[in-house]
Every structure is written in structure tokens, then in C-alpha cells.
Amino acid sequence: MASTRIGLAADNTLQSICYKRGSLQLLDQRKLPLETIYLEIQNSTDGWNAIRDMVVRGAPAIAIAAALSLAVEVFNLEEFNGSPADASPNAVNLSDAATRLKEVILNAAATTSEARSVFQAFIEAAEIMLEDDVASNKAIGSYGASFLQQHSEKPKFSVLTHCNTGSLATAGYGTALGVIRALHSAGVLERAYCTETRPFNQGSRLTAFELVHEKIPATLIADSAVAASMKAGRVDAVVVGADRVASNGDTANKIGTYSVALCAKFHTVPFYVAAPLTSVDLSLSSGQEIVIEERSPKELLNSHGGLGEQIAASGISVWNPAFDVTPANLISGIITEKGVITKADADTFDIKLSYKRLVTRPR
Numbered sequence: 001m002a003s004t005r006i007g008l009a010a011d012n013t014l015q016s017i018c019y020k021r022g023s024l025q026l027l028d029q030r031k032l033p034l035e036t037i038y039l040e041i042q043n044s045t046d047g048w049n050a051i052r053d054m055v056v057r058g059a060p061a062i063a064i065a066a067a068l069s070l071a072v073e074v075f076n077l078e079e080f081n082g083s084p085a086d087a088s089p090n091a092v093n094l095s096d097a098a099t100r101l102k103e104v105i106l107n108a109a110a111t112t113s114e115a116r117s118v119f120q121a122f123i124e125a126a127e128i129m130l131e132d133d134v135a136s137n138k139a140i141g142s143y144g145a146s147f148l149q150q151h152s153e154k155p156k157f158s159v160l161t162h163c164n165t166g167s168l169a170t171a172g173y174g175t176a177l178g179v180i181r182a183l184h185s186a187g188v189l190e191r192a193y194c195t196e197t198r199p200f201n202q203g204s205r206l207t208a209f210e211l212v213h214e215k216i217p218a219t220l221i222a223d224s225a226v227a228a229s230m231k232a233g234r235v236d237a238v239v240v241g242a243d244r245v246a247s248n249g250d251t252a253n254k255i256g257t258y259s260v261a262l263c264a265k266f267h268t269v270p271f272y273v274a275a276p277l278t279s280v281d282l283s284l285s286s287g288q289e290i291v292i293e294e295r296s297p298k299e300l301l302n303s304h305g306g307l308g309e310q311i312a313a314s315g316i317s318v319w320n321p322a323f324d325v326t327p328a329n330l331i332s333g334i335i336t337e338k339g340v341i342t343k344a345d346a347d348t349f350d351i352k353l354s355y356k357r358l359v360t361r362p363r
């Protein structure tokens, strides 16, 4: 049954993932900000459908929702007659999360013949993933806020962000929006600017909702107003999230991020990426190797990112890439949960070296 009260974490941030062992509810983000509806997720098929249909979105939230939907499924199995080998998660491309969870299952299966014990190990690992993501985001917020303060000439400053990277896109607190939250808590945030983020409007529907909920001084602008906002001197820094960071620092994120970065370069506004180290993909030498997902033409042909009525002429051809790649030379720094990765020289990052240095460091 769907519940209609917004879930709040202990720190009062909005919760899109409400989990208790054996039970998972996902906030239907397609209905925000006007309706708050949580959908009951009983198994990995429900989880898969929720991800496909954009009920839950944002790179970290998707991985955690997938892991937890399987955790709920195995917890609720009344009887399991299979062998531990049958318990592997059916996650073909769940990259990092899937690899880590698969390792947990294989290790557990190697030490026990009890399927239940393997399930238990999987459930615990998925739950740790949920807790870890919040802790990691809080660390990103704290490192990012200190770094921005150290590099600002003003006592209070304004930050622009793109898409949604808040508690709704993650297990809680958020990455880029976490930095904005931390700046606000430190009393140094003049104002946050959030873009609409067309065509799916993650900025106007989700980020604006979170900013209003948190009572953070904030202004919503059209994506096409970014250059004008910088020319008017309204923006002192940009912080965005990431879906994937290549070894040279090229970063894939929501479509429009590249345009924001170009505007920032032209107006000498520092442009930061905030992401956990799990977003770094050392197997890619540059962003050229990142495959860009294209989404339904309906997102442009219809209002509300495809959820409303038709607004464009039938018969027009549509190109709708959901992400773009911002080249490293437009990025001033990458804020992680272990510290900020800065440039090796004016144009390039040595992500491999920085990753090696940071990954073993305590938060």
C-alpha cells in the first residue's frame, strides 16, 4: 500500500529510500513536488521497474535501491531450497555496487553451505551500503564547504548547481547539494541557484523542493539563464554531481552540465564536481569512452519531461542525450569523501595518483 507522508531522516533531510529490514519503500519522484507517494518494493523486479520508470533516480540512489530491493526479496523468502550459488544478484550492469555485492556473496558461499547465511551476508552488505552513502555524502559536504571557504575572497558567496544531487538522488544528504547544505550550515552561503534541468526538470521539481524544505535561500533559473546569471555576478562558484569520472578527470553528468562549465570558464567562476570515489572509473582513460544514454523523445515532445500533454509538432525528429561529458580542463576540482582532488597542472588531473592516495585515507 502506498503511504503519503514524506519520510524524513534524523537530520530532517528528505528521504527517497525508506528501508527497514524486510521492507522498502521508494518515494515516487515523478509526482514531486505536488504529491508525496511512496511505492512498496517487494522484490528485485519491483526495484528494476522503479529504476526504469524513474520513480527513483540519481546514480547513488539507483545503486542502493537495486541492492535493497534484492535484500528485501531474500529476507522475505519463506523457504529457500536452492544452494548458495543460486543467490547471486541478477544485476548485469550494476557496476561497482554489483561487483562489491557479488564478492560478498561469493565469499559467504565459500564458507557456508547454508543459503540463509549467504542471504544474511548480502542483506547486511546492502544495509552497510545505505549507511555508508550518507556518511560519505556528509564527508563530501564538509570537505567541499571548507575548500570553497578557503578559496573564496568573500565571507558569504553564492553557488549554482545543476540537476538533483540531494538527499533524493542519494541515500541521504546529497553530494553537490550536500556541499551547499554544509555551506548553509556554516553560515557562509549567500544563495543557492538551481537550474530547471530540462527536459526532465530534476532541478525545478526536486532540487527546488529540497532547498525550500531546508529553508536554504535559493533561486530557480532556466538552464538558458546560466550565462546571464554569471554575467550579472550572481554566481561565485558552481558545484555539480557526477555519474562517472574518467582517469583524466573528464566527468559525465546530467545533460547541460557541459554548457554550465563553459559559461563558468568564460566568466572565471570556479567549477567543482562533487562525487564519491566510487564514481571514479579508472578503466576509462578519458570521457570519450563514456557511453551516453539517450532517453525517450517523449521527454521533449510532451510537457513535464514527457509526463504531460504533447507540446511539440508531431513528426519533428528528436535527439535527447540524458548526460554529457565536461572535459577536465573546465573543472577546477573534484570534491570526494576523502578530500578534494586538485589539478596536477593548469589543465589536467592525475586521477589515478590522487585516487591511490585518497582511497586508503580515513574520512
Ligand code: MRU
Binding pocket: 057, 058, 059, 060, 162, 163, 164, 165, 166, 169, 170, 175, 176, 202, 241, 242, 243, 253, 254, 255, 322
Ligand atoms: O537522470 P537522472 O535524474 O537519474 O540523473 C541524475 C544526475 O545526473 C545526477 O546529477 C547524477 O546522477 C549525480 S547524483 C548525486
